[in-house]
Each structure stands twice: as C-alpha cells, then as structure tokens.
Amino acid sequence: xxxxxxxxxxxxxxxxxxxxxxxxxxxxxxxxxxxxxxxxxxxxxxxxxxxxxxxxxxxxxxxxxxxxxxxxxxxxxxxxxxxxxxxxxxxxxxxxxxxxxxxxxxxxxxxxxxxxxxxxxxxxxxxxxxxxxxxxxxxxxxxxxxxxxxxxxxxxxxxxxxxxxxxxxxxxxxxxxxxxxxxxxxxxxxxxxxxxxxxxxxxxxxxxxxxxxxxxxxxxxxxxxxxxxxxxxxxxxxxxxxxxxxxxxxxxxxxxxxxxxxxxxxxxxxxxxxxxxxxxxxxxxxxxxxxxxxxxxxxxxxxxxxxxxx
Amino acid sequence: xxxxxxxxxxxxxxxxxxxxxxxxxxxxxxxxxxxxxxxxxxxxxxxxxxxxxxxxxxxxxxxxxxxxxxxxxxxxxxxxxxxxxxxxxxxxxxxxxxxxxxxxxxxxxxxxxxxxxxxxxxxxxxxxxxxxxxxxxxxxxxxxxxxxxxxxxxxxxxxxxxxxxxxxxxxxxxxxxxxxxxxxxxxxxxxxxxxxxxxxxxxxxxxxxxxxxxxxxxxxxxxxxxxxxxxxxxxxxxxxxxxxxxxxxxxxxxxxxxxxxxxxxxxxxxxxxxxxxxxxxxxxxxxxxxxxxxxxxxxxxxxxxxxxxxxxxxxxxxxxxxxxxxxxxxxxxxxxxxxxxxxxxxxxxxxxxxxxxxxxxxxxxxxxxxxxxxxxxxxxxxxxxxxxxxxxxxxxxxxxxxxxxxxxxxxxxxxxxxxxxxxxxxxxxxxxxxxxxxxxxxxxxxxxxxxxxxxxxxxxxxxxxxxxxxxxxxxxxxxxxxxxxxxxxxxxxxxxxxxxxxxxxxxxxxxxxxxxxxxxxxxxxxxxxxx
Numbered sequence: 001x002x003x004x005x006x007x008x009x010x011x012x013x014x015x016x017x018x019x020x021x022x023x024x025x026x027x028x029x030x031x032x033x034x035x036x037x038x039x040x041x042x043x044x045x046x047x048x049x050x051x052x053x054x055x056x057x058x059x060x061x062x063x064x065x066x067x068x069x070x071x072x073x074x075x076x077x078x079x080x081x082x083x084x085x086x087x088x089x090x091x092x093x094x095x096x097x098x099x100x101x102x103x104x105x106x107x108x109x110x111x112x113x114x115x116x117x118x119x120x121x122x123x124x125x126x127x128x129x130x131x132x133x134x135x136x137x138x139x140x141x142x143x144x145x146x147x148x149x150x151x152x153x154x155x156x157x158x159x160x161x162x163x164x165x166x167x168x169x170x171x172x173x174x175x176x177x178x179x180x181x182x183x184x185x186x187x188x189x190x191x192x193x194x195x196x197x198x199x200x201x202x203x204x205x206x207x208x209x210x211x212x213x214x215x216x217x218x219x220x221x222x223x224x225x226x227x228x229x230x231x232x233x234x235x236x237x238x239x240x241x242x243x244x245x246x247x248x249x250x251x252x253x254x255x256x257x258x259x260x261x262x263x264x265x266x267x268x269x270x271x272x273x274x275x276x277x278x279x280x281x282x283x284x285x286x287x288x289x290x291x292x293x294x295x296x297x298x299x300x301x302x303x304x305x306x307x308x309x310x
Numbered sequence: 311x312x313x314x315x316x317x318x319x320x321x322x323x324x325x326x327x328x329x330x331x332x333x334x335x336x337x338x339x340x341x342x343x344x345x346x347x348x349x350x351x352x353x354x355x356x357x358x359x360x361x362x363x364x365x366x367x368x369x370x371x372x373x374x375x376x377x378x379x380x381x382x383x384x385x386x387x388x389x390x391x392x393x394x395x396x397x398x399x400x401x402x403x404x405x406x407x408x409x410x411x412x413x414x415x416x417x418x419x420x421x422x423x424x425x426x427x428x429x430x431x432x433x434x435x436x437x438x439x440x441x442x443x444x445x446x447x448x449x450x451x452x453x454x455x456x457x458x459x460x461x462x463x464x465x466x467x468x469x470x471x472x473x474x475x476x477x478x479x480x481x482x483x484x485x486x487x488x489x490x491x492x493x494x495x496x497x498x499x500x501x502x503x504x505x506x507x508x509x510x511x512x513x514x515x516x517x518x519x520x521x522x523x524x525x526x527x528x529x530x531x532x533x534x535x536x537x538x539x540x541x542x543x544x545x546x547x548x549x550x551x552x553x554x555x556x557x558x559x560x561x562x563x564x565x566x567x568x569x570x571x572x573x574x575x576x577x578x579x580x581x582x583x584x585x586x587x588x589x590x591x592x593x594x595x596x597x598x599x600x601x602x603x604x605x606x607x608x609x610x611x612x613x614x615x616x617x618x619x620x621x622x623x624x625x626x627x628x629x630x631x632x633x634x635x636x637x638x639x640x641x642x643x644x645x646x647x648x649x650x651x652x653x654x655x656x657x658x659x660x661x662x663x664x665x666x667x668x669x670x671x672x673x674x675x676x677x678x679x680x681x682x683x684x685x686x687x688x689x690x691x692x693x694x695x696x697x698x699x700x701x702x703x704x705x706x707x708x709x710x711x712x713x714x715x716x717x718x719x720x721x722x723x724x725x726x727x728x729x730x731x732x733x734x735x736x737x738x739x740x741x742x743x744x745x746x747x748x749x750x751x752x753x754x755x756x757x758x759x760x761x762x763x764x765x766x767x768x769x770x771x772x773x774x775x776x777x778x779x780x781x782x783x784x785x786x787x788x789x790x791x792x793x794x795x796x797x798x799x800x801x802x803x804x805x806x807x808x809x810x811x812x813x814x815x816x817x818x819x820x821x822x823x824x825x826x827x828x829x830x831x832x833x834x835x836x837x838x839x840x841x
Contacts, residue, residue: 032722052758098512160561168556169556169562171511254513256552259514264350
C-alpha cells in the first residue's frame with residue numbers, strides 16, 4: 001500500500017508540470033495584455049507608450065514566454081509562486097487564504113451531500129418501487145437537475161430575506177457557510193442518492209446477503225455492515241469525482257453567496273490576465289484533485305479487503 | 311436602559327471635569343457601526359490609491375488619509391492638509407503650505423518631506439501608478455522640493471491643469487509605514503484620517519475603525535473632532551439580485567450602487583432613503599470608427615445620431631432611472647456644453663435623407679440599405695448593457711441599417727479597440743474634470759494604453775484639445791473644452807446613450823450622509839446611526 005501511495009505521489013510532479021504548462025500557454029494565447037488591463041481600469045487618462053513599456057519591464061512581461069515560464073518554475077520549486085500582478089501581494093498568501101474558504105465550503109458541501117444523499121438512497125433501495133422510493137428519487141431528481149445559482153437564489157430569498165434566519169451575504173462568518181453548503185451539497189446529494197439506491201438494490205440481491213439473513217442476523221446488521229459496505233464502492237468513486245465538482249461548483253456558489261474563495265479568485269485572475277495568480281491557484285487545485293483521488297483509491301482497499309495495490 | 315445609565319454616568323463625569331454635557335451626550339448618541347454593501351467587482355485589487363485607479367479606492371482611502379486639498383460637495387477646492395497653495399506666474403511651479411501639528415496614525419509627523427515622499431512615490435514608475443501619476447502631471451513633472459518643514463514645491467516643465475484634482479484624491483501616507491511594509495503597505499495603510507483600516511478579508515469585506523484622537527474640523531466635516539461612526543464595514547456582494555435585497559433583510563444599513571431594478575423595493579418606503587449620485591464624465595457611449603467605411607462618411611455618422619432618442623430609451627429600458635446623455639460629456643461634468651442637447655433631435659426621416667445622400671439605397675427585399683452591392687451592416691462591440699445595443703439595433707433597422715451586436719470581455723474589447731476592429735465600440739470614462747475629452751479624442755492618444763479609439767484626425771480638434779492641457783486657467787480651459795465638445799458633436803464621432811447614477815440606499819436610521827462633488831463620492835465623518 002505504501003509503495004502504491006509513493007508511486008501515486010511521484011506521478012503528481014508530471015501532472016502538475018503539465019497542468020501548469022497548459023495553463024501558462026492558454027493564458028498567453030488569450031487576447032489581452034495584463035499591463036493594458038491594469039491601466040484600462042483607470043477609466044480615465046491616457047497612458048504613454050513609454051509608461052506601458054516601463055511597466056511591462058517591471059513586471060517581467062517583456063521577456064519571451066518560455067523565459068517567463070522557466071522563471072516561474074524555478075521560483076515555484078523554491079516555494080515562491082511570485083506576486084500577483086493585479087493584487088500586489090504574494091500569490092501563495094492570496095491563494096492560501098482563498099483555498100481555506102473553498103476547502104471549508106467543499107468539505108461542508110460534501111457533509112451535506114452525504115448526510116442527505118446516503119439516507120435517501122438507502123431508504124429508496126429498501127422501499128424499492130414503493131411511494132417512498134418515488135418520493136426519495138423525486139427529491140434526488142430535483143438535486144440533479146436544479147442549477148446551482150437558482151437553488152442558491154431560492155434559499156437566499158426564502159431563508160435569508162423572508163425568514164431572516166441566516167445571512168444572505170456569507171462572507172467569512174461561520175454561520176454564513178450553512179446556505180452555500182446546503183446549495184452545493186444538495187446538488188451532489190441527488191447523484192449520490194441515485195447511485196446508492198442502484199448499488200444497494202444490486203447488492204441486496206447477492207448471495208452473501210441471503211446467507212447473512214439465513215443465518216438469522218439482525219436486518220440492520222445485514223444492511224449496514226454487509227450490504228451497504230459493498231454498495232459504497234461505486235459511490236465512493238463518485239464522491240471523489242464530486243469533490244472536484246464541488247471545487248468547480250464553488251465558483252458559482254461563492255459568487256451567489258458573496259463568499260471569498262478559490263473560484264472567485266480564479267475568475268478575477270482570468271479577467272485580469274494575472275498569470276502568476278492563475279498559475280498558483282490552478283496548481284493548488286490540480287494537487288488537491290490528485291490527492292483526493294488518491295484518498296479514494298486508498299479507501300477502496302479499506303472498504304473491500306479483496307482489493308490490493310501492487 | 312443600560313444606554314441611558316451610561317449616558318447619565320458620562321454626563322456626571324464630564325460635568326466633574328467641566329466639559330459641556332450636551333456635547334458629550336451628542337457624541338455618545340451619534341455613533342454606530344455603518345455596514346455598506348456594494349458589488350463584488352468593485353473590490354479594489356490594491357487599497358493604495360497611489361497605485362489603484364478606481365474611485366472606490368480613492369473614497370475608502372479618504373477615510374484613512376486626509377488629502378492635501380479638499381474637493382467640497384459644491385465642486386470647490388478648499389484647504390485640507392495644505393493650508394493654502396499658489397502657482398508661479400508661468401503656471402509651472404506649485405507651492406503648498408502645510409498644516410502643522412498633524413501626525414500620521416503610526417505617530418510620525420506630517421512634514422514637507424512626507425509630502426515630497428508621497429508625490430515622488432507616485433511619479434516613480436516602480437510604483438505602477440498609472441492614473442494618479444497622470445493627474446499629478448507625470449509627463450511634465452521635474453521634481454518636488456522641500457522649502458522648509460511646512461512648505462513644499464512641485465516643479466513642472468509646463469502647466470498641469472489637473473494638479474488640484476489629483477491632490478484632492480491623493481492620500482498622503484506615512485513614509486515610515488510605506489517603508490516598513492514595502493509592497494504589502496496597501497494592506498497596512500497609515501494616513502492622517504478619521505478611520506484606520508483594521509481588516510481586509512479579500513472577497514468578503516474591509517473594515518475601518520474610528521480614530522478617537524482625530525481632530526477634524528469644517529469644511530471637511532460639519533462638527534469638530536473625531537468622526538461619529540465607531541466603524542465602517544464595506545461588504546462585497548457577488549450577485550446584483552442579492553445586493554438589491556440585503557438592505558431589506560437588515561444585514562446592512564446602506565447599499566452603494568443599488569441596482570436600478572431594486573429601486574422599487576425601497577422607493578416610497580418610509581423606512582428607507584435613496585440618494586442618486588450623478589456621474590460626471592463621458593457616460594455610456596459607442597465610439598464610431600471614423601477610419602473605415604461606412605463610418606468614415608460623416609453623413610452616415612450623422613444619420614445614426616438622428617435615429618434614436620435617449621429619453622425614450624431611458625424610459626423604455628430603465629423606467630427613467632438612468633440619465634440621458636446627449637453629447638460627449640454628461641450634464642454633471644464641469645464645462646458641459648448644453649448645445650449638444652439640441653444638436654441631433656430624434657428625426658428618422660432626416661436619417662433616411664442623409665443615408666440617401668451618402669449613396670446607401672434600401673434593398674426592398676431585405677429592407678437593409680446597400681451601396682455597390684454591400685449591405686449597410688455595422689458591428690457594435692460592448693461589455694455590458696446589451697439591452698442598450700438592442701434598442702439601438704431596433705431603431706437603426708427602421709432606417710435600413712443592420713446592427714450586429716457582440717458582447718465581449720474587457721481584454722477582448724481592448725484588443726479590438728486598439729486594432730480598430732469595430733464600427734461602434736462601447737466606451738465610458740469618468741472623472742470629475744473634463745479632461746477625459748483629451749484622453750478620448752486627441753488623435754495622438756491612439757496607441758496601446760490610450761483611449762482615442764475613434765481614429766479620427768482633425769487639426770482643429772487636436773489643437774483645441776492640446777491647448778486644454780497647456781493652460782491652468784479654468785475659464786480658458788472651459789472655453790476650450792466647450793469648443794471641443796462642439797467639434798466632436800459636429801463631426802458626430804460617438805453615439806451618446808445613457809448613464810447610470812450611483813444609487814445609495816440607506817435605512818432611515820442612517821443620518822448625516824452627504825454626497826460629494828461627483829456621484830461616486832460621499833463624506834462619512836458626519837454620518838451616524840440613529841438609535
């Protein structure tokens with residue numbers, strides 16, 4: 001197992017390198033010049049070409065693209081992701097702050113997704129083809145088909161504005177995470193519940209479940225210890241993928257709930273052609289994605305002892 | 311009850327030390343925490359106005375750092391940290407006399423050396439100050455000279471007409487703090503103002519706390535002493551819909567830039583008050599590319615000007631909540647030329663005649679005009695407010711002109727503008743002084759980073775605009791700017807449309823709000839929350 005983890009971690013370097021090269025390339029191909037954009041914000045006053053050239057030199061943007069990329073890599077290896085062109089601060093500081101909020105939201109969203117999705121799926125599977133099954137699947141269908149921004153707005157209008165139970169502006173207040181987490185989690189809960197239902201129905205028909213029941217084991221033990229543990233393997237795969245989805249869904253949720261985070265930061269970075277900022281944020285997301293999927297693979301072995309990694 | 315007891319105890323204590331009790335009672339009663347919500351896209355990238363070019367940064371900086379010159383609500387320049395100023399006869403040297411006994415929030419004194427440090431910092435290319443440096447005349451700047459502890463001189467090679475405007479928004483920072491924090495200074499501001507910036511959570515909010523030792527006085531505020539408010543928090547809201555609602559939910563007590571569609575929620579409601587902040591500058595206009603056909607023909611450009619009516623557009627699209635703009639500047643701009651209002655009355659028949667004269671005939675099959683087999687089709691590029699473009703398209707179709715609309719992000723707009731790949735390009739510049747006209751219409755400002763996108767060249771217009779930058783005499787400048795507006799209108803170089811005022815919505819408990827000389831500015835030191 002340790003060898004497997006080490007192998008996977010060693011694969012992280014080429015993934016990160018590839019992602020950074022692709023992002024760097026795309027950003028330089030897109031129309032727009034960061035220096036021009038910095039000055040465009042001025043909304044008044046023309047700027048001389050000399051001043052633009054000077055600014056470009058100060059920012060190192062007058063060098064060839066490959067030189068800029070090589071410099072970025074060299075500094076990144078030393079732990080220096082550079083300074084944001086637009087935000088005048090260390091990229092590692094800005095990205096670190098934002099990542100904290102996004103991870104909080106992602107984890108809270110996943111907690112909601114599992115807390116809602118798993119019970120719904122289990123209930124539906126146990127009451128297969130009954131009205132309860134239909135009701136549970138209707139709720140899960142709502143989750144799967146409802147756009148994030150729409151659900152977010154509904155919750156804001158209902159819970160925050162009309163009832164005034166929770167804040168509409170999430171900001172950085174601890175209570176402010178509730179509505180965004182519910183929004184983000186409910187959408188994933190829809191998928192998790194449908195998958196749990198399908199997987200559990202299949203497992204409940206397996207011989208080992210019949211054997212467990214024949215042995216006279218308590219039904220709760222049969223379902224929770226024997227059936228559910230086996231049914232969760234495909235669900236876990238989706239949970240891993242969904243975590244990545246939660247990170248991307250955070251862009252919308254963070255905007256709707258006015259919450260700081262990586263999503264809104266990356267959007268700002270792209271709009272302002274802030275190369276170092278985008279590089280730093282995307283690198284962090286790529287690393288997180290790889291690590292989460294590694295965790296999922298490790299969890300397979302825990303759930304099913306028959307799975308071994310060479 | 312607790313408040314009343316507190317008030318009584320304070321009054322007794324004050325009575326003992328001999329201060330007027332009513333004054334203290336007022337200062338206790340006049341306090342509160344102001345929470346302002348505004349759009350997330352307004353969040354500054356840097357909180358240092360030496361660097362950041364946005365009006366909201368200048369505004370928030372003014373809470374932390376007093377400027378040398380105060381721009382009053384009436385649009386007059388009055389002494390602030392500078393007790394007075396004079397200009398040499400040739401207009402090239404500005405002498406500023408400073409207030410004595412002022413200290414920065416880090417305890418260091420305000421001196422002529424500190425002012426020199428600030429001005430030199432803005433002029434230094436390493437600071438990356440694009441806009442402030444322009445206002446302070448970087449092109450003609452020679453040096454800043456410390457005459458004595460409280461007198462400083464700025465030397466230019468030629469007159470700079472925007473110096474006072476620049477000095478009125480230039481925050482004077484503590485040199486010691488700037489040197490201490492280096493490039494992270496913008497998160498650790500230290501000025502001489504009534505508030506201290508205590509927290510900046512990016513993407514969420516910025517918080518300011520009152521400086522109790524601040525010694526403010528009229529005309530910058532109506533009372534003497536520190537500001538009334540205990541704190542100001544500016545919260546950034548990502549969604550327009552939410553921004554329109556948060557005042558109702560009681561999460562904030564003021565909204566800056568309330569979306570026009572949310573006005574109905576608060577109008578005629580005694581619990582709320584709405585103050586419109588009208589904006590000087592160019593308004594939302596579409597600049598015509600006068601270099602390439604068909605808009606290189608002035609008759610076609612004039613035909614477009616006659617084809618729509620800004621007042622009807624305002625009523626149709628925004629229930630009249632925007633402001634109709636009929637010339638190169640909004641009517642709230644200094645040196646505004648009123649003649650623009652009558653220059654192009656809504657007259658589609660006149661448009662048709664002009665297009666006929668220009669050789670564009672209607673193809674009965676398509677209803678679009680053609681010349682030499684080419685249809686009269688124009689490409690309009692905009693960043694937002696697509697509905698304005700759609701309104702124009704409907705109006706233009708009635709005179710046989712096809713309008714293709716593209717909504718693009720900022721970087722694409724800039725690239726297209728500089729490459730001249732457009733017929734009509736959205737452009738809006740805003741500043742208190744009318745110098746935007748020079749930026750947008752002086753033909754030599756057509757270069758990367760410049761704003762003269764129309765590519766129109768005319769010697770008379772260029773000379774007129776250039777002279778506005780060579781004299782500091784306000785009357786002469788106004789005469790020249792008026793003439794420039796007349797010429798731009800005569801050559802029909804832009805399609806002026808509308809401008810959206812900044813709507814400030816407040817709970818009725820918010821008192822003492824006072825708008826500045828332009829819509830994006832307000833004064834906070836007399837504000838308080840009534841209990």
